[in-house]
Amino acid sequence: MAFVPSGDIISQIIYAASILLFVVFMLYGQRIQMYVMIREVEASLYKLKFIKEEGRKITIETIKEIGKPQTDPTPRVDRYLEYFTISPQSMDPAGIVYKLDHILDVRDTRLKDEVKIMAPASDEVQVNNLENTLEAAMALNFIYKVVRHYYIQGKKTLSLYVIMQLQMILPLVMKEAEAYASALKAFAYGQPIGDGAGPLVAAKLMHGYETRKLPKDCVVATVPIEGRTAFIIKAEGPGGNVGKPGDAVQAVIEENEGKIANVIMIDAGLKLEGEEVGEVAEGIGAAIGGPGVDQFKIEEALVKYHIPINAVIIKEDIGDAVSPMRKEISDSVDKVIERVKNVILERTKEGDKIIIVGVGNTIGIGQ
């Protein structure tokens, strides 16, 4: 018994306990680690469930308040939360953009029709806001279900690697879910969100000038800027709407037979950690997110007429983009306009025609 200390009983107990602990950790260390991770995931899943339920509750309450439905909209909302969209087959990618465009149009029309049935007393602006609210609730429902799927799968298989992958991405998933949760209230009340930075700049440039409608759900105003004629385009507000800037830009270019000296796109751009919210950056290319249909259409029109394109972005993170607009973003509008004017002065001549597009969700922003 040379390995056992010959001291008092307490020392021997502590020694035996430490040996036992060593053996337990050696044999069951990974399993203990997995249980700790499962507990962490479980706690986040509870939080996700709470956020999802709150989202559903806010959505139903908003529909009841605004839409004044005759019947309880709850079953229809629950059905709506499970809606899905199947993207087109990409084995032969030729023409896929227009197929995707068609699918998205059908989805949009279907969702709007559903909202009109659920909330018959709502006007067009409110229908758009309610559609956005429902989409945020849908996103929360989807996030919760996916996390729950991997959590149960991990528990069933007791696979450390399934649980580990889930635990590793969980902070990012939670951040996104919390962003959608705060977006819900913004959409329900019709408050501008961070993604509306582009339309806000466009609205400031076009405010006071006559606007006309463009396909689809967009407006354009002809504004003189620094001796040039600027066509300012944005989605039609103040309802929650991103419009189809691709179609709008194509229409304006075709109206002017391609005689456009420059296209400047303004959008909210994702910031990297360490960068300031509301920072303004300038670059080249079509600054537009989404499924890519609008970017494709804009690029097609630009290539056809060899029109240069510039972009100005306002930096923010994903949480800022879908939650109520931060003061820093609202305050950056004047900086963006300064940068746009610089681009106009440096890249175009007096008398030229230019297009300025404010890309993003125009909820809470008129024109």
Add this chain to the structure above:
Amino acid sequence: MTENNQSSTAASRISTYMLTIVLIILALSIVALLFAVSAFIVGDQVVAGYLLIIGFITMGLSAYLLLQSRKRVANLKIEAPKIMTTIECVKCGFKSIREFQRGDYVYKELDKCQKCDDKMTITAIYKEVKEKEKTYNV
């Protein structure tokens, strides 16, 4: 709605599993402290010292677990940020800031200006973020 309320309540209370663990640890710590006192009375100061340390550590651990669970419950809230609306008179520059009201939107025309009778316009709607982001000096 009943199901919804139930799930919200379930999410917002401390789990019984966690509470059982905390209570067991707390009971063990009290037992250790009692043993420590009896060992001290008997005169075995070394054992009393060990038991005292074990008792306090486990008591601290149970308090920490309880606080952590309460913190988690407190986190289960969707906080609505304060949204402000800036209203300006384009003619005289008079500016006022008030809390957001449903129906407000940027460039909405409102009532007449208090100073010049021209129409006031909403020029900004934003949320104020009070907490400062942590900086990493890199």
